[in-house]
Amino acid sequence: MSLKKSWELALIDLWDSLRPPSFDIMLILVATLSGILSVLEPVTTPPAVGNAVLGAVLFVTSLYLALRASSDLVNLVQTGVMPLYLTYPISRRNISLIIYLTRVLLPSIILLGIPAIVAGIMLYPVVGKNISEFLIMWIAYLIQAQLYGSIFILASNKSKSTGTAAVVSITGYFGYTATSLILALVGSIDNIKILTNIANSMGLYNPVYDILNGIRTPTWEIFVVPVIFIVLFITYVIYFTRRFEV
Amino acid sequence: MFWFKKLLPRILFGIGIALIIASAFATQYGVKTSSSWSIGYNSQSTPAILAAVLPTGSGIAQINITGVSQALYLNLTGNPLTLLGEAGGLGLKTVNTISHDDFQTGVYYLVTGLQGNPITAEQAFQGLVKNAQKIGNSYVVKKSLNPEESIVVLAFPNSSTVLITESFKVTGYGHISLINGLELGLALAIVSIIIEIITRKR
Numbered sequence: 369m370s371l372k373k374s375w376e377l378a379l380i381d382l383w384d385s386l387r388p389p390s391f392d393i394m395l396i397l398v399a400t401l402s403g404i405l406s407v408l409e410p411v412t413t414p415p416a417v418g419n420a421v422l423g424a425v426l427f428v429t430s431l432y433l434a435l436r437a438s439s440d441l442v443n444l445v446q447t448g449v450m451p452l453y454l455t456y457p458i459s460r461r462n463i464s465l466i467i468y469l470t471r472v473l474l475p476s477i478i479l480l481g482i483p484a485i486v487a488g489i490m491l492y493p494v495v496g497k498n499i500s501e502f503l504i505m506w507i508a509y510l511i512q513a514q515l516y517g518s519i520f521i522l523a524s525n526k527s528k529s530t531g532t533a534a535v536v537s538i539t540g541y542f543g544y545t546a547t548s549l550i551l552a553l554v555g556s557i558d559n560i561k562i563l564t565n566i567a568n569s570m571g572l573y574n575p576v577y578d579i580l581n582g583i584r585t586p587t588w589e590i591f592v593v594p595v596i597f598i599v600l601f602i603t604y605v606i607y608f609t610r611r612f613e614v
Numbered sequence: 615m616f617w618f619k620k621l622l623p624r625i626l627f628g629i630g631i632a633l634i635i636a637s638a639f640a641t642q643y644g645v646k647t648s649s650s651w652s653i654g655y656n657s658q659s660t661p662a663i664l665a666a667v668l669p670t671g672s673g674i675a676q677i678n679i680t681g682v683s684q685a686l687y688l689n690l691t692g693n694p695l696t697l698l699g700e701a702g703g704l705g706l707k708t709v710n711t712i713s714h715d716d717f718q719t720g721v722y723y724l725v726t727g728l729q730g731n732p733i734t735a736e737q738a739f740q741g742l743v744k745n746a747q748k749i750g751n752s753y754v755v756k757k758s759l760n761p762e763e764s765i766v767v768l769a770f771p772n773s774s775t776v777l778i779t780e781s782f783k784v785t786g787y788g789h790i791s792l793i794n795g796l797e798l799g800l801a802l803a804i805v806s807i808i809i810e811i812i813t814r815k816r
Contacts, residue, residue: 395628403636407644409720412671412786493788
């Protein structure tokens with residue numbers, strides 16, 4: 369019963385999250401962008417294809433998640449849809465997981481996955497050399513998107529206004545990426561290795577790319593993004609389960 | 615207006631359209647697999663010249679230098695521009711840096727003069743470098759490079775103008791042909807419409 373209801377709720381919310389035509393426009397945009405980016409400069413290894421294509425796609429995906437997982441979620445509360453969700457005979461923890469699945473995980477899998485498929489087809493002689501390396505890069509970008517998505521969904525849970533949720537989410541995203549850029553710049557100019565390492569670790573795809581290319585990189589760099597994501601995700605589930613009010 | 619309702623046809627349609635546009639773009643503005651750049655470098659006040667080829671992908675780099683008494687080369691991993699900073703620490707000053715960026719081939723060509731004691735320059739690179747091959751009046755370096763690798767040549771001029779030709783040929787790159795891209799894209803778009811019609815009729 370609970371599983372059937374959970375599936376039903378997931379389908380209903382997924383339709384709202386991926387509703388046409390906005391999702392389709394975004395999908396065609398990122399897929400075409402990735403196809404064009406893949407043939408702009410000669411990338412000759414699968415990890416390099418991943419970096420060339422998914423970097424720009426991650427930006428677009430993050431903006432989409434900021435709208436769907438943040439301001440749209442507050443909108444569900446304001447329009448009375450969320451209270452309806454909460455009347456389902458499903459535990460709050462399961463509802464929080466379903467919302468995360470439909471608002472963050474599935475959209476990011478599709479928005480990062482389709483461009484990766486297009487790039488893989490466009491550059492099949494290159495990607496075909498080592499598909500597993502290409503997949504590892506894709507997973508690194510997917511985990512990075514989960515980090516941003518968990519920031520957005522947490523912001524929407526705390527905020528009661530769509531505008532505030534959107535502003536907090538986008539500020540959080542740009543704040544995070546700007547901090548990484550500034551640390552990299554200062555570290556590079558003043559030759560401070562630890563700042564460069566911290567900046568590198570703020571994007572999971574950086575240490576993953578380095579490891580795949582045999583470039584020596586500190587092991588801790590690979591754990592920074594997953595650990596932050598897990599902490600934010602658990603905070604979201606606990607907050608939604610215990611303190612979230614509609 | 616007709617639009618897709620099911621997720622699978624929407625995704626297939628998106629991939630199809632992307633393949634058609636990207637294949638057409640690749641044919642018109644896509645990657646070039648080789649490029650070269652030549653320069654007559656005024657070496658009157660520079661006892662040493664540093665020439666580098668910095669590619670983003672793998673390929674074969676070649677540097678020809680005419681008008682020098684000796685040329686040494688080394689392979690570097692990572693950004694060779696950091697080498698210029700280290701050269702500064704040895705009392706060598708980089709002057710009159712000229713560069714050329716070929717985005718479509720994914721390569722950055724660089725030539726710079728080194729001012730200071732040429733013996734210091736030679737000693738700084740000793741142990742790391744190999745002698746370039748002399749063919750006729752020119753010194754030639756031809757190396758196969760992996761991604762994240764670059765090649766740097768240090769040369770000591772014996773004439774007022776040094777002629778430098780740098781070239782790069784991409785290896786290990788390939789993309790779908792225009793015909794295949796168009797056919798596959800069109801097929802996916804048609805299949806997506808057929809799937810949508812069938813699922814609606816059910």
